[in-house]
Amino acid sequence: MAYSYDDQNIFAKILRGEIPNNTVAETEHSLAFSDIAPQAPHHVLVIPKGAYVSYDHFAQTATDAEILDFTRLIGKICTDLGVSLEGDGDGFRMVSNAGQDGVQDVPHLHVHILAGRPLGPMLERRLS
């Protein structure tokens, strides 16, 4: 079964310039912008410009150029924010929610980069 992409989602509208955004960085294949409701002092969303619904969709069907561009941009943003472990940064968390169980609100692949304070445990400890 194929992945299905809804081109009326908010991030598709941002990519088409129909909704404004606070751009952090832009490359040929990717865009990074501030989350409208930040959950940490740094909360940047990184998205591919292509129509991918989730990380697995992207990982399995994007071109090598798109994957390289997206991955390198994530690295650059960590450096630019000063949170990269390469320098004396204090680190960050990357999250990419997918689908119903992943509690994905916007069905266009995005990676959250969260940083700027201790972020606590990744998940509530619960097995069922």
Ligand code: 5GP
């Ligand atoms: P998800 O729950 O899909 O992983 O995350 C969606 C994220 O998109 C949320 O953190 C939410 O605050 C953010 N968001 C939703 N609408 C907008 C918008 O119009 N502009 C920006 N910059 N972020 C948005």
